[in-house]
Amino acid sequence: MQGIIENLVAELTRLPGIGRKTAQRLAFFILSMPDAEALSLARAIGAVKEKARFCGRCFNITEQEVCEICSDDTRDRDRICVVEEPSTIQVMERVKGLHCLYHVLLGALSPIDGITPERLKIGELVNRVRNNGVTEVIIATNPNTKGEITAQYIKEVLSPFPVKVTRIAYGLPMGSDIEFADEVTLGKALEGRREL
């Protein structure tokens, strides 16, 4: 008996951000759940692994060969918005007026972690630009060091192609006070200022 719970704890610690203590708490919670709920959780994990996969074009998560967004003919097919993770697509989709295609890199460059361009879907992005008459690539990687150097790298590899490469603006978060912004954030916001 002890062995079975220990096994579940060990499996749970594989998840990101889950240490041993949290894993134990989760394991005991699962133990106390009604059978139906616990089994439904187990089945959901199984179904994701069986059916969900990365879209063959944009690396969004999908149950089909090609995701819903890539197969949607009403979209702007000559604009691609580049993001780090599939989950970012859902956030971008809430923005009105952006009705374009996406490309998920599945991460960001990080020299100190050994994450090189080859570990990301950058080559696939270049191929899409080369073959599909893309006119604009909007880089929406995170506004931090990894996201920034990734954006620069993409701009470099896309420079031989007749495509406009844009980067989402850095600004101050809506609803915040300027006096609480640090000098780097404020500097970037000034750099990106526009005429009213």
Place this chain on the structure above:
Amino acid sequence: MLRRTEGIVLKTFPFGEADLIVTFLTGSYGIVKTFAKSPRKTRSRFGSSLEPLTHSKISFWGREDAALPRLTQADIIHPFDTIRSGLQCFLKASEVLELTLIFMPERDACAGVYGLLVSTLHAMEADCGAGLRVLHYKLKLLDSVGYLPRLKGCGRCGGDSESFHLSQGSVVCDACSKGSAVTFRLSPGVISLASNLLVWDTAKIQRIKPADGLVMELSRLLDEHVKYVTERELKTRAFRG
């Protein structure tokens, strides 16, 4: 207990939904790993202060022996954001950060290396082509942690030799080296460049322009030496192609 010091962000690692594990090289406590709550949220009070290379005044909270004290404050002294904004320059700086992470012990202050890191980053920010500053940093770092390769005088008998043996971390003369393979034949220029770099002051290092060949020879030697000592390839080296 609340502790205050200043530090440079060496590395960050996302944790949970919006938290971050931040590793600093600090002035008073050596390498310290801290837990920062929610800096990845858009309206976090940490702002950009936890980006790699940022030099800040920090406070962290936790028992003396806590593995992961909680970072309570980080006020930027100097952001070094110009180093981060160029890919090539950031790659160079990443190597400096990685070596620091590998060789500096946790919770063991070394004011010399800390001051050197700060001044090296300032030099890189002023001129990212300052290749000598990076070499200087590597040599000094290896020296202060006891891994400096011995380039002058046989490691066994002290006699003359230009044959560097990786397995010995030293030059070894023919008589003493029975069987062990020579890894590098050192040129006289490289030996004096290395010993000069260890004693020259910062101003001199900025003035001197040694031949590219010498700088490359010394870089390659240090790379191989570090690889031998750590038994692995530096992660940042994967970017050098």
